[in-house]
Amino acid sequence: MSDKIAYARHGEVAVLTVQNPPVNALSQAVRQGLWDMMDRAEADIGVRAVLIVGEGRAFFAGADITEFGKPPLQPHLPDLINRIEASPLLVVASMHGVSLGGGLEVALGCHYRIAVPSARVGLPEVHLGLLPGAGGTQRLPRLSGVEPALEVMTTGRHVGAKEAHDLGIIDVIQEGDPAENGLAYAQKLLAKDAPRRPVSGMPAPAPIDWDATFEATLARSKGQISPAWCVRAVQASVEKLFAEGLKAERQIFYDLMQTDQREGMIHAFFSERQVSNLPELKGVATRGVNAIGVIGGGTMGAGIATAALLSGLPVTMLDMTAEAGMAARKRIEGNLSGALKRGKISAEDHENILTKALSITTSYDDLSEVDLVIEAVFEDMDVKKKVFAELDRVCRPGAILASNTSYLDINEISATTKRPKDVIGLHFFSPAHVMKLLEIVVAEKTELDVVATSFELGKRLGKISVRAGVCDGFIGNRILSTYRTAADHMILDGASPYEIDTALERFGFAMGPFAVADLAGLDIGWAVRKRKRAEGLDPRARDASYADKLCEAGHFGQKTGKGYYDYAAGAKARVPNPDVMPLIEAERAAHGITPRAFTGDEIVRRYMAAMVNEAAKVVGEGIARRPLDVDMTLIFGYGFPRYRGGPLKWADMQGLGGLLDDIKSYAQTDPYFWTAAPLLEQLVAENRTFDDLNKKG
Numbered sequence: 001m002s003d004k005i006a007y008a009r010h011g012e013v014a015v016l017t018v019q020n021p022p023v024n025a026l027s028q029a030v031r032q033g034l035w036d037m038m039d040r041a042e043a044d045i046g047v048r049a050v051l052i053v054g055e056g057r058a059f060f061a062g063a064d065i066t067e068f069g070k071p072p073l074q075p076h077l078p079d080l081i082n083r084i085e086a087s088p089l090l091v092v093a094s095m096h097g098v099s100l101g102g103g104l105e106v107a108l109g110c111h112y113r114i115a116v117p118s119a120r121v122g123l124p125e126v127h128l129g130l131l132p133g134a135g136g137t138q139r140l141p142r143l144s145g146v147e148p149a150l151e152v153m154t155t156g157r158h159v160g161a162k163e164a165h166d167l168g169i170i171d172v173i174q175e176g177d178p179a180e181n182g183l184a185y186a187q188k189l190l191a192k193d194a195p196r197r198p199v200s201g202m203p204a205p206a207p208i209d210w211d212a213t214f215e216a217t218l219a220r221s222k223g224q225i226s227p228a229w230c231v232r233a234v235q236a237s238v239e240k241l242f243a244e245g246l247k248a249e250r251q252i253f254y255d256l257m258q259t260d261q262r263e264g265m266i267h268a269f270f271s272e273r274q275v276s277n278l279p280e281l282k283g284v285a286t287r288g289v290n291a292i293g294v295i296g297g298g299t300m301g302a303g304i305a306t307a308a309l310l311s312g313l314p315v316t317m318l319d320m321t322a323e324a325g326m327a328a329r330k331r332i333e334g335n336l337s338g339a340l341k342r343g344k345i346s347a348e349d350h351e352n353i354l355t356k357a358l359s360i361t362t363s364y365d366d367l368s369e370v371d372l373v374i375e376a377v378f379e380d381m382d383v384k385k386k387v388f389a390e391l392d393r394v395c396r397p398g399a400i401l402a403s404n405t406s407y408l409d410i411n412e413i414s415a416t417t418k419r420p421k422d423v424i425g426l427h428f429f430s431p432a433h434v435m436k437l438l439e440i441v442v443a444e445k446t447e448l449d450v451v452a453t454s455f456e457l458g459k460r461l462g463k464i465s466v467r468a469g470v471c472d473g474f475i476g477n478r479i480l481s482t483y484r485t486a487a488d489h490m491i492l493d494g495a496s497p498y499e500i501d502t503a504l505e506r507f508g509f510a511m512g513p514f515a516v517a518d519l520a521g522l523d524i525g526w527a528v529r530k531r532k533r534a535e536g537l538d539p540r541a542r543d544a545s546y547a548d549k550l551c552e553a554g555h556f557g558q559k560t561g562k563g564y565y566d567y568a569a570g571a572k573a574r575v576p577n578p579d580v581m582p583l584i585e586a587e588r589a590a591h592g593i594t595p596r597a598f599t600g601d602e603i604v605r606r607y608m609a610a611m612v613n614e615a616a617k618v619v620g621e622g623i624a625r626r627p628l629d630v631d632m633t634l635i636f637g638y639g640f641p642r643y644r645g646g647p648l649k650w651a652d653m654q655g656l657g658g659l660l661d662d663i664k665s666y667a668q669t670d671p672y673f674w675t676a677a678p679l680l681e682q683l684v685a686e687n688r689t690f691d692d693l694n695k696k697g
């Protein structure tokens with residue numbers, strides 16, 4: 001008997017209903033249950049067809065990801081699917097919600113497939129560093145042809161029912177209850193004596209240029225290998241007999257299962273869900289947020305307003321003057337027309353947002369009714385304090401007062417109000433309506449329900465929200481500032497910005513740090529350096545000033561056409577700015593440094609050591625609660641390659657002992673910068689990993 005699969009007999013049809021909430025993952029118990037119930041149906045006199053249907057939200061969300069990386073348990077999914085397909089009974093799948101990965105592969109092992117119009121299917125295994133390993137790479141091409149099958153599995157995207165029907169994946173689309181639809185369909189097939197129709201028996205599809213497709217896919221995937229291996233598995237579906245093709249697929253699946261990329265991506269999958277899961281917020285009632293205010297309509301404020309408007313919230317945008325307000329409206333309109341073009345909103349929504357949901361004002365009094373205000377004004381403590389004094393004056397009691405500061409002390413800002421318990425940091429990343437990261441910075445006096453409400457707002461805005469404590473730069477910018485400093489030191493010692501960018505882009509970063517600086521605007525880093533120098537640098541710190549000279553010459557990066565790179569031919573066709581190396585060489589000479597060569601590996605090793613060491617300090621000091629909070633911050637806000645799992649997961653996979661040895665060896669020439677994080681030393685001494693700390697919850 002199985003408690004995961006209910007068995008019911010309806011005339012000649014045995015109905016197997018999968019009951020494994022929340023998403024019917026194909027755990028060992030589900031696989032065993034399906035196997036046993038197929039046996040039962042085949043032994044049940046008078047049964048001629050089997051219907052497989054899921055209860056709850058989905059048909060099947062795929063293999064049970066929690067079992068990956070552990071010894072595989074029988075029955076294996078490919079064997080189960082072969083067993084279903086080989087059944088002498090007619091087997092029908094009735095699909096609703098999602099049918100993903102192994103879930104779609106079960107459906108492809110059935111002889112007929114019916115789905116409700118809202119059903120979605122997909123083979124998202126590449127997002128876990130894998131490929132479809134239960135026949136998907138062999139069966140899907142036989143239904144849809146090679147190129148559509150490869151497109152579906154290398155992107156891992158969800159395919160709607162209509163498109164899946166066009167691709168030959170779904171036979172019938174029908175509104176209604178999946179169980180009733182499936183039963184009627186099975187009965188209809190029996191009535192017309194429809195034959196069993198195993199996909200494995202269908203002819204192999206036509207070949208393509210496999211090597212060229214493999215190389216092109218590899219190049220597109222920026223270092224991630226699993227999409228390209230889908231090409232080799234599909235090649236086997238064309239060139240080998242079905243059973244041999246399955247073996248080839250299985251071998252690649254097992255090989256990918258052993259990779260760090262698989263481990264990194266599965267860490268990212270679960271961390272993405274765990275990151276907003278904070279025990280202290282369980283059961284805390286939130287304050288309703290039905291209208292928000294945004295102060296400052298620059299790029300950041302306009303992006304925040306856009307994100308809120310797109311989530312259905314009305315926004316009052318305040319700027320200093322009517323002209324500034326007009327400019328803010330223009331920016332928001334620009335963002336919204338992008339969303340309209342990409343089909344994210346309808347023309348009607350677009351119209352409503354602009355005419356009804358957005359209002360622009362220059363008067364603080366217009367913020368008296370909003371539930372939450374986010375300040376996104378110039379990054380200067382005195383300016384922020386003035387804004388918060390005004391908010392304290394006009395906002396209703398209980399309204400949440402948030403600052404989008406990226407570095408400044410939120411305790412100090414909140415202390416200027418009479419309601420520090422209502423003050424919090426909501427640090428968005430530019431462009432705020434696109435970037436997924438939101439740092440929720442909890443100040444000393446912030447009340448728990450303000451934190452809970454901020455997480456709820458983050459979810460509504462579609463953000464990955466990470467809790468951070470107060471310090472200079474919080475989680476992300478504090479770590480960024482350290483690894484950028486490591487990059488500057490390498491430049492003083494002989495590396496070029498272009499060698500550094502190339503090495504890190506090869507590592508998998510979306511952009512190298514100097515290209516990122518050009519994109520963000522070099523004036524931002526310049527302002528931070530000036531502030532830090534004004535606060536007083538430690539005399540032991542190495543300070544690089546070549547970038548200041550670029551700024552002094554008016555080169556702020558992409559927005560002025562030149563920074564580290566020259567953008568005369570467009571952002572993508574960047575070429576090194578010839579003014580940069582002479583500035584660097586002059587600074588090296590002034591410091592009496594004889595430049596030395598750096599290999600790409602050494603660049604990555606030093607850069608990552610600096611990142612991991614600072615991240616360990618951030619976790620050790622409680623600024624980030626868990627290592628996974630750092631990993632999600634870097635992946636969603638800083639272009640860290642998801643397939644490496646985040647810097648601390650990467651560090652675990654490299655071995656913490658080796659990293660600590662590196663840090664100690666670098667410390668011999670610069671002991672001030674390379675002070676090892678106490679947490680890193682402790683983990684090495686105790687032979688533990690960062691991930692061990694994640695498991696504590």
Ligand code: CAA
Nearest residue numbers: 023025061062063064065066100101102124132133134273
């Ligand atoms: N295995 C185990 N747990 C899973 C799971 C899976 N395949 N899919 C989802 N879950 C869990 C989530 O971790 C989450 O757990 P918590 O509530 O404890 O956090 C819960 O189910 C609900 O998931 P979401 O919060 O993500 O819910 P959602 O409604 O936003 O999304 C979903 C649902 C679209 C199914 C999404 O969870 C998803 O994309 N899941 C992964 C699907 C996938 O990658 N399948 C392929 C698996 S690999 C495979 O099948 C290999 C093969 O070829 C044999």
